Structures are given as C-alpha cells and as structure tokens.
Amino acid sequence: MPTYTGMCVPHGEFEAxxxxxxxxxxGGLFCPVCNEKATTIIRKAxxxxxxxxxxxxxxxxxxxxxxxxxxxxxxxNHRKDRVIVGKDDSAWINxxxxxxxxxxxxxxxxxxxxxxxxxxxxxxxxxxxxxxxxGEKKIQV
Numbered sequence: 764m765p766t767y768t769g770m771c772v773p774h775g776e777f778e779a780x781x782x783x784x785x786x787x788x789x790g791g792l793f794c795p796v797c798n799e800k801a802t803t804i805i806r807k808a809x810x811x812x813x814x815x816x817x818x819x820x821x822x823x824x825x826x827x828x829x830x831x832x833x834x835x836x837x838x839x840n841h842r843k844d845r846v847i848v849g850k851d852d853s854a855w856i857n858x859x860x861x862x863x864x865x866x867x868x869x870x871x872x873x874x875x876x877x878x879x880x881x882x883x884x885x886x887x888x889x890x891x892x893x894x895x896x897x898g899e900k901k902i903q904v
Contacts, residue, residue, distance in 0.1 A: 765781075765786075769794070771796070771801045774794055774796045777794065779795075863878065866878040
C-alpha cells in the first residue's frame with residue numbers, strides 16, 4: 764500500500780499508510796490528532812521487501828502467470844519443453860525472422876508487397892468502409 768505524507772498546520776507532518784481507493788473514498792488525508800483535513804504532500808510507492816525474480820513473466824510470454832519465483836522455477840523444472848529466451852538470443856531471432864518471412868510470403872500470395880503493406884492497406888480499407896457506412900461522401904485515404 765502507498766504511504767502518504769500529509770501536513771496539518773497546527774500539528775505538522777504525518778504519514779498515513781492506506782490503499783489508494785481508501786484515500787479517494789475518504790476524500791484525502793486527515794490529521795490523526797485533530798481529525799481536520801490535511802494537505803497531501805507526497806504519495807510514495809510501497810516498499811518492496813524480499814527478493815524479486817530477475818525477469819518477471821508476463822502472461823503473453825507463456826500463457827500464464829506466477830505468484831512467486833518458486834512457483835515459476837517448479838513450472839520450468841517440470842516443463843522442459845518451455846523456455847524463456849532473451850530478445851538477443853539467436854534462437855529467438857531465428858524464430859522471429861522465420862515468422863516474419865512466412866507472413867511476407869502469405870501477404871505476397873494475396874497480392875500485397877509484404878506483411879506491413881497488407882496491414883496498412885487493410886486498415887485503410889476498413890477506415891474507408893466505416894466512413895461510407897457513416898454516410899460520408901468525401902473520404903481521405
């Protein structure tokens with residue numbers, strides 16, 4: 764939870780630890796001595812205690828998330844077919860290039876210059892169709 768530093772004119776500075784939703788619900792900070800509304804000086808992010816994994820996994824990398832580094836290690840020890848690689852790893856670069864090449868080949872078969880040209884032209888066509896459906900007569904593409 765964030766730590767808020769407040770200022771009460773008669774009683775000086777004080778700190779309050781509360782959820783952001785509680786801060787909003789209560790309408791700010793109140794002095795713990797006189798219970799008058801105080802001026803919020805600073806909101807600090809919560810301190811992180813304990814070790815953190817060097818690379819936190821996002822859901823799109825492997826299709827799941829982990830609540831602790833131990834759970835992550837256990838998962839990868841059990842699933843030897845899954846590996847997280849860095850963006851500079853040669854295996855990742857080769858995979859990325861092969862996917863891009865396949866996308867370019869597919870786009871060329873469909874009559875486009877490459878995959879980027881296909882994305883751009885399809886986006887323009889969609890914008891054009893939406894404008895026509897709204898009844899616009901002059902359309903910039």
